Amino acid sequence: MATNGAVQPAVVEGVLERITYANEESGYTVARVDTGRGSGDLLTVVGSLLGAQPGESLRMEGRWGSHPQYGKQFTVENYRTVLPATIQGIRRYLGSGLIKGIGPKIADRIVEHFGTGTLDVIEDEPKRLIEVPGLGPKRTKLIGAAWEEQKAIKEVMVFLQGVGVSTSIAVRIYKKYADASISVVKNQPYRLAADVWGIGFLTADRIAQAVGIPHDSPEP
Template identity: 40%
Template sequence: MEAQEYLRLTGTVEHIVYQKEESGFTVLELASDGELITVVGEMPGVAEGEELVLTGTYVAHPTFGSQFRVSVYERQLPATAGAIYKYLAAGAIKGIGPALARRIVDRFGENTLDVMEKAPEQLCQVKGVSQRKAEEIAQEFKRIFGVRAVMLFLSKYQIHSSVCVRVWKKWAAMAVDVIRENPYVLCRADIGLDFDQADGIARSMDIAPDDPRRIAAGLQFVLSHNLGNGHTCLPAETLIKVAGTLLEVDRAALELGLEDLSRENELVVCSCGGRDFVFLPELYAAETYIAGRMALILSSYPDLGQTYDRQIDALQEQLGIVYESRQRKAITMALNNGVFILTGGPGTGKTTIINAIIELFEQRGDKVMLAAPTGRAAKRMSELTGRQSKTIHRLLEVDFRDGAGTVFKRDERNTLPADVIVVDEMSMVDTLLFQSLLRAMKLGCRLVMVGDTDQLPSVGPGNVLRDI
């Protein structure tokens, strides 16, 4: 297969067809050498009137035809009065529309952008621009230049533009100074740069291999990496061994780094069974919360040994079936306890038991809500129970906020209106999702968990069903 030939295009942005703020993905029309070219790629913040230098390839889209797909782009502010007017009139700077853009450019011409950057008070000479308005324009101009500065700074390290956007949203005008102070902050979960890339930046800044900043980042990276392997923590001995191989530094430096991170609450060291285990704070908090909340639910419903033979017999007659002794025992346990776990492989009668549990809870006047970790599992649960089932994310009303991870609208302050929650395929539920579910349960809500510990484990960290 032949390697793609990369080309360079220089031109002016004539029209922004589409732009997604979160990722920076943009479709625009570029005027280059008398031709209008459709350009696609991640170019956050690009506005009409800007001059761009693009590196990329031509591709053939099945619907939209020939397009220039950008791999690398450089931005240059417009230099002529006409280009500056188009840039401002397109809304590149918040607060300036076409009419005001015309008055400003008529007054300052090719010096317009210099005035905004270096002497914004002169904007008050333009009709309709108060001192407050001039300050707002100056602040917006600085913000835009801040994004450019971050992208220019990181571009020499071949950092993806989407990472640049997250960096700017995190630290704004301080971003470049923050990175120069400690390039390993780019490994944070909310920024998402790989440790090796951050390490390369650090080497270019002559940061020593045994620098405390590098050791701290390496320890945190090893823990974060192991979340993908399902681990919520690592034995301290294992962490130090793996980090030592990654960083190629001596054990004493790693132990000192771990002590510093623990003291600063960047990592949590917990002793259990004579061994030290190391957690990322978020995972330690989640496991601690789960243990405490489960204990609270269990203590709220002590099993008093109440029997439900009459209700189960009536249900048998209603449905025309006969429950085996183990099924009757399971149904009774579910009705007597605040937490009930039903496990077993395919064909063991779990569905029959769950339908009975749901029916008897509803006969008592309890509101039952059903959920599963995946859409497929939720659909199957609905088909088998004849009741609505949702994914756990949908049940908790997920709100994917850029830069803030997964956020749920349902929590302690906005609990679910359920007396009983039944969760199927529990083996696929990870620690953080289970914590979110428990936080959304009102006090007194019961929990029924169904699953098979031999089935697929969760994608995220933790093996909740097996551990419980």
């Protein structure tokens, strides 16, 4: 028989439709997600969603709950981006405004030209975007830079979650060190205790062990 004790962890997948609130300092976000169940209703999700953008497909781990004013909602503890694999999904993903320089019309042209290989082209051969009618060198360069910026944020978040850092703490680390986050965590994890609010010595020590630095290792 089920009890009314601790709420069990759950996984939800869906497309991020819009962000209704975001705190730049903490990363705390309130967003609406389409879970694709056909009802037309959007799910409210809350939590640290730094780097997530409308149009992205997300796989979110967390817990179900209820807000007295807003009703049923999902609290996100960790998430990862699941890149779309279909033509329709890629078109929607790129046309969402996620990447600077790409709107719905440009997204249509790019997907028309490269098909299901579109995201691979942007990732590996962004200069090929100039093949698309209406895309000049300036816009091609802008798109490539915007893609790299988004990718850098996600790489940091994935790495931090991989060494046992919660999403909320990962947000604080990223806000402090930006692109240097992975380097600091790998090479100087004990700096976190001094530099990042909410991280004490024990947490820094656990992170140090996760990245392979022994207890008694002197830091430079």
